[in-house]
Amino acid sequence: MNTSSSLLGAFLIFAGFAVIIVNYLRKGNMSSLWEREWTEQQNQPSARAAKRWPALLGLFLLVLAGLWISLSDNSPTTVESTPTADRDDQPNIVKPEQTVEVLLEQQMADINAGRRLPSSDITVARFRFLIGELSKASGEEPRRIADLIAWYRKDIATKYGKQVSLLDLTEAVYKGREWIKGGQTNEYLAVLSVLIAQE
Numbered sequence: 295m296n297t298s299s300s301l302l303g304a305f306l307i308f309a310g311f312a313v314i315i316v317n318y319l320r321k322g323n324m325s326s327l328w329e330r331e332w333t334e335q336q337n338q339p340s341a342r343a344a345k346r347w348p349a350l351l352g353l354f355l356l357v358l359a360g361l362w363i364s365l366s367d368n369s370p371t372t373v374e375s376t377p378t379a380d381r382d383d384q385p386n387i388v389k390p391e392q393t394v395e396v397l398l399e400q401q402m403a404d405i406n407a408g409r410r411l412p413s414s415d416i417t418v419a420r421f422r423f424l425i426g427e428l429s430k431a432s433g434e435e436p437r438r439i440a441d442l443i444a445w446y447r448k449d450i451a452t453k454y455g456k457q458v459s460l461l462d463l464t465e466a467v468y469k470g471r472e473w474i475k476g477g478q479t480n481e482y483l484a485v486l487s488v489l490i491a492q493e
């Protein structure tokens with residue numbers, strides 16, 4: 295709120311209180327000799343309305359001051375933002391009201407690369423093909439197959455100390471796809487992880 299708004303708000307508050315106080319003092323200082331006569335005059339309808347206007351004016355000024363101050367405090371402020379370059383290494387920021395569905399093959403390609411890849415990357419297409427074919431061969435959901443491959447990749451690294459890329463492990467499962475018919479992906483990956491550890 296700027297200085298002129300503050301001064302105007304303070305003036306309106308002061309004026310409102312001044313009108314109310316002056317009206318009150320004027321009523322309190324009447325002499326008792328003519329108070330009765332004045333009260334009888336004031337009981338007439340036009341006089342009643344006339345005696346209320348100072349109090350109403352004071353209240354109006356106070357309300358106006360309050361509105362002025364509250365509206366002045368809520369004035370918009372400008373925030374300068376620095377533009378950022380559109381780079382692949384920056385995380386995507388999602389607003390709470392937005393939902394972004396990241397495809398399974400995109401997630402797997404990103405994990406394999408260790409960074410966010412464009413959706414047109416060849417690795418994304420390869421994961422799409424491999425997971426789709428493994429799902430057809432085993433009859434299992436693509437998400438379950440991807441979860442099993444990711445779990446066994448981590449298991450191979452922790453148990454046997456061998457680092458295997460997610461793509462290489464998925465390719466190895468694809469080569470043995472005839473062994474996973476009927477939902478045997480978990481069993482095949484258990485055997486495959488032991489074979490990889492012995493290499």
